[in-house]
Amino acid sequence: xxxxxxxxxxxxxxxxxxxxxxxxxxxxxxxxxxxxxxxxxxxxxxxxxxxxxxxxxxxxxxxxxxxxxxxxxxxxxxxxxxxxxxxxxxxxxxxxxxxxxxxxxxxxxxxxxxxxxxxxxxxxxxxxxxxxxxxxxxxxxxxxxxxxxxxxxxxxxxxxxxxxxxxxxxxxxxxxxxxxxxxxxxxxxxxxxxxxxxxxxxxxxxxxxxxxxxxxxxxxxxxxxxxxxxxxxxxxxxxxxxxxxxxxxxxxxxxxxxxxxxxxxxxxxxxxxxxxxxxxxxxxxxxxxx
Amino acid sequence: xxxxxxxxxxxxxxxxxxxxxxxxxxxxxxxxxxxxxxxxxxxxxxxxxxxxxxxxxxxxxxxxxxxxxxxxxxxxxxxxxxxxxxxxxxxxxxxxxxxxxxxxxxxxxxxxxxxxxxxxxxxxxxxxxxxxxxxxxxxxxxxxxxxxxxxxxxxxxxxxxxxxxxxxxxxxxxxxxxxxxxxxxxxxxxxxxxxxxxxxxxxxxxxxxxxxxxxxxxxxxxxxxxxxxxxxxxxxxxxxxxxxxxxxxxxxxxxxxxxxxxxxxxxxxxxxxxxxxxxxxxxxxxxxxxxxxxxxxxxxxxx
Numbered sequence: 106x107x108x109x110x111x112x113x114x115x116x117x118x119x120x121x122x123x124x125x126x127x128x129x130x131x132x133x134x135x136x137x138x139x140x141x142x143x144x145x146x147x148x149x150x151x152x153x154x155x156x157x158x159x160x161x162x163x164x165x166x167x168x169x170x171x172x173x174x175x176x177x178x179x180x181x182x183x184x185x186x187x188x189x190x191x192x193x194x195x196x197x198x199x200x201x202x203x204x205x206x207x208x209x210x211x212x213x214x215x216x217x218x219x220x221x222x223x224x225x226x227x228x229x230x231x232x233x234x235x236x237x238x239x240x241x242x243x244x245x246x247x248x249x250x251x252x253x254x255x256x257x258x259x260x261x262x263x264x265x266x267x268x269x270x271x272x273x274x275x276x277x278x279x280x281x282x283x284x285x286x287x288x289x290x291x292x293x294x295x296x297x298x299x300x301x302x303x304x305x306x307x308x309x310x311x312x313x314x315x316x317x318x319x320x321x322x323x324x325x326x327x328x329x330x331x332x333x334x335x336x337x338x339x340x341x342x343x344x345x346x347x348x349x350x351x352x353x354x355x356x357x358x359x360x361x362x363x364x365x366x367x368x369x370x371x372x373x374x375x376x377x378x379x380x381x382x383x384x385x386x387x388x389x390x391x392x393x394x395x
Numbered sequence: 396x397x398x399x400x401x402x403x404x405x406x407x408x409x410x411x412x413x414x415x416x417x418x419x420x421x422x423x424x425x426x427x428x429x430x431x432x433x434x435x436x437x438x439x440x441x442x443x444x445x446x447x448x449x450x451x452x453x454x455x456x457x458x459x460x461x462x463x464x465x466x467x468x469x470x471x472x473x474x475x476x477x478x479x480x481x482x483x484x485x486x487x488x489x490x491x492x493x494x495x496x497x498x499x500x501x502x503x504x505x506x507x508x509x510x511x512x513x514x515x516x517x518x519x520x521x522x523x524x525x526x527x528x529x530x531x532x533x534x535x536x537x538x539x540x541x542x543x544x545x546x547x548x549x550x551x552x553x554x555x556x557x558x559x560x561x562x563x564x565x566x567x568x569x570x571x572x573x574x575x576x577x578x579x580x581x582x583x584x585x586x587x588x589x590x591x592x593x594x595x596x597x598x599x600x601x602x603x604x605x606x607x608x609x610x611x612x613x614x615x616x617x618x619x620x621x622x623x624x625x626x627x628x629x630x631x632x633x634x635x636x637x638x639x640x641x642x643x644x645x646x647x648x649x650x651x652x653x654x655x656x657x658x659x660x661x662x663x664x665x666x667x668x669x670x671x672x673x674x675x676x677x678x679x680x681x682x683x684x685x686x687x688x689x690x691x692x693x694x695x696x697x698x
Binding site for chain 2: 132133135136139140142143144146147149150153162164206207209210212213214217218219220222225228229231232234235236237238239240241242243244245246247262263265266268271295296297300321324325327328331332336344345348349352353357359362363365366367369370373374377378381384385
């Protein structure tokens with residue numbers, strides 16, 4: 106109503122256009138405000154990580170004085186260096202295994218003919234029905250019996266390949282025309298060589314999406330690292346475990362805690378900024394298939 | 396030699412050989428994935444049921460079966476009741492809020508606006524940041540002397556206070572997952588044919604009315620999908636409850652969730668039998684919901 110009164114006051118601008126401009130301005134004001142709710146927490150956390158401890162009690166966005174001592178402390182004294190190394194190691198190994206095994210399995214289910222294929226493939230969606238919370242106890246008991254608790258091999262073993270990744274790769278292989286494989290076969294390539302030299306490179310868009318989502322998934326994982334190496338030796342902590350531990354031990358050491366949080370997010374932010382479209386199309390396509 | 400036999404029709408025996416060879420490679424290629432799924436998903440499913448019927452501690456199975464002892468213990472445990480009550484409140488709070496926020500953001504992003512991709516990324520980013528880091532940031536912003544209390548002029552320690560902590564997690568997680576809900580809604584909005592809106596424009600229907608009478612009902616499959624996905628996710632709440640309570644579920648059991656109950660039964664009480672039984676019960680609940688989704692979606696597609 107207010108918009109219309111303003112418009113009526115100026116007879117030279119058509120009523121409609123005037124209210125349209127006001128509406129647009131209002132709309133942008135709202136959306137910028139909403140975006141701020143999504144940004145401000147991160148920016149505020151980032152600036153606090155450069156504050157001194159007494160300064161962190163002040164609700165200000167500019168550190169006074171600036172100091173990188175919180176970053177220095179977590180990196181060396183609280184050993185975030187090791188946690189980052191562990192997280193990078195696990196994320197890289199799990200992602201590479203998933204590309205290879207998910208691709209290999211996905212290719213066989215998409216293209217090779219063998220008796221019982223459809224029956225075996227039922228395992229893939231079936232797997233998705235079994236939540237981690239049910240697997241937790243038996244998997245823990247099994248890995249304990251095999252002495253795979255408290256080291257990385259147990260974690261890698263249970264994450265070698267996920268049903269989601271295999272399914273995703275299979276769907277992509279189904280869209281590649283068969284001509285490529287037939288050409289490879291005419292050149293005398295065997296099944297593995299066809300997969301490795303021809304099909305896997307053709308699936309690069311699918312692999313990119315898989316890499317991003319799996320790296321992020323392993324990097325952010327808290328539940329399984331907590332179960333498998335949370336009880337023992339901090340030398341095996343991932344960044345998420347290390348950050349949770351920092352929260353518990355130094356409840357109000359805000360500059361350090363803020364620096365740790367930023368560190369736990371930063372690599373994912375970098376990948377996100379570089380490959381946004383893969384993230385977004387990955388989520389939507391996973392959702393549509395549901 | 397393979398090239399030579401391609402030209403003419405190969406003899407029957409070679410055909411069989413080719414098929415056998417293909418099958419062999421096929422089994423070889425799927426062997427590791429199938430072994431992983433079998434060993435770490437299907438087998439544990441049965442093993443969890445098995446463990447739930449035994450007295451099972453850190454040293455393994457004790458002699459003699461437990462019957463339904465573990466299930467009785469879980470079902471009659473007041474802590475488990477509290478966990479169920481907490482998760483029910485949480486789910487009823489977080490799911491509608493996430494849907495409303497996600498749909499609102501999707502409607503905004505679906506307009507012809509400048510910097511559309513920028514805003515979409517900004518809204519989506521919290522969804523992919525780690526739950527531990529996001530919760531840590533929230534602990535900082537919502538502490539008694541934090542930014543939030545400074546703005547609203549209060550001293551409430553939102554995450555350390557039994558009456559407010561679950562609602563603080565509701566707020567936190569709706570904010571975090573709104574971006575994902577937005578992407579699902581955005582995909583659904585973009586699949587609505589434009590002639591529907593053209594017809595509404597011809598009838599001179601207002602924007603508000605168009606939304607409630609046309610857009611909202613047409614989004615029904617998306618509502619249902621988002622409801623089930625986030626509903627199931629909500630029932631599994633763990634990371635945030637663990638981080639805000641140092642893994643203890645406090646203060647006064649206010650952050651106990653079923654998954655935290657399973658975790659604590661297993662790793663602080665070391666009663667794997669009870670933990671497995673609680674896991675089976677939680678699975679049954681999630682399974683019923685998933686089944687309801689499959690059946691309803693199937694019926695809608697058939698109709």
